[in-house]
Amino acid sequence: MNFNTDIFEQFDKKWALLTAGTADNFNSMTISWGGLGTIWNKPVATVYVRKSRYTKEFMDTNEFFTVSFYPEEMKNIIGVYGSKSGRDIDKMHYEGLTSKAVGESVSFEEAMVTLLCRKLFVQRLDEANMLGNIADTFYGDGDSHFMYIGEVFEIL
Numbered sequence: 629m630n631f632n633t634d635i636f637e638q639f640d641k642k643w644a645l646l647t648a649g650t651a652d653n654f655n656s657m658t659i660s661w662g663g664l665g666t667i668w669n670k671p672v673a674t675v676y677v678r679k680s681r682y683t684k685e686f687m688d689t690n691e692f693f694t695v696s697f698y699p700e701e702m703k704n705i706i707g708v709y710g711s712k713s714g715r716d717i718d719k720m721h722y723e724g725l726t727s728k729a730v731g732e733s734v735s736f737e738e739a740m741v742t743l744l745c746r747k748l749f750v751q752r753l754d755e756a757n758m759l760g761n762i763a764d765t766f767y768g769d770g771d772s773h774f775m776y777i778g779e780v781f782e783i784l
């Protein structure tokens with residue numbers, strides 16, 4: 629399946645769910661920072677996850693993750709995944725989203741498009757390398773972002 633989109637709008641305005649784990653033990657969170665591109669001769673998706681996120685634990689212990697996109701009318705449900713932690717609510721069985729196994733990872737029946745990604749690279753974004761006022765603006769609390777680059781293995 630092809631995925632044609634305005635990538636700037638897709639993350640920033642329409643948001644996505646980032647999911648990692650297995651069908652019986654996974655977590656998802658809303659993301660609006662991310663990108664699609666090419667590196668190491670592979671099509672890749674890049675996502676940025678702060679170290680405080682429960683989802684990060686699943687990103688670090690699983691080889692695959694998914695990035696999934698939803699119709700506009702589901703934005704309120706997608707927003708819940710970005711305002712509550714899987715440490716506090718059961719995101720595996722939340723009303724309005726039906727999980728499904730996708731390869732070795734997980735997405736939801738309601739997704740318009742799911743990118744199944746195989747992790748290639750992880751690195752903390754070092755505040756010392758940030759130019760201008762980025763570090764002060766975004767990392768005053770020390771909650772660093774980790775960049776995950778995943779090969780887009782399949783588009784569903």
Ligand SMILES: Cc1cc2nc3c(=O)[nH]c(=O)nc-3n(C[C@H](O)[C@H](O)[C@H](O)COP(=O)(O)O)c2cc1C
Binds near residue numbers: 657658709710713
């Ligand atoms: C619109 C929106 C976009 C977000 N984008 C990101 C993001 O790109 N990276 C990130 O670390 N957190 C992002 N968040 C915050 C997480 O989704 C939020 O902290 C979530 O509750 C984490 O859930 P978890 O603890 O179950 O992983 C975003 C939240 C919203 C509402």
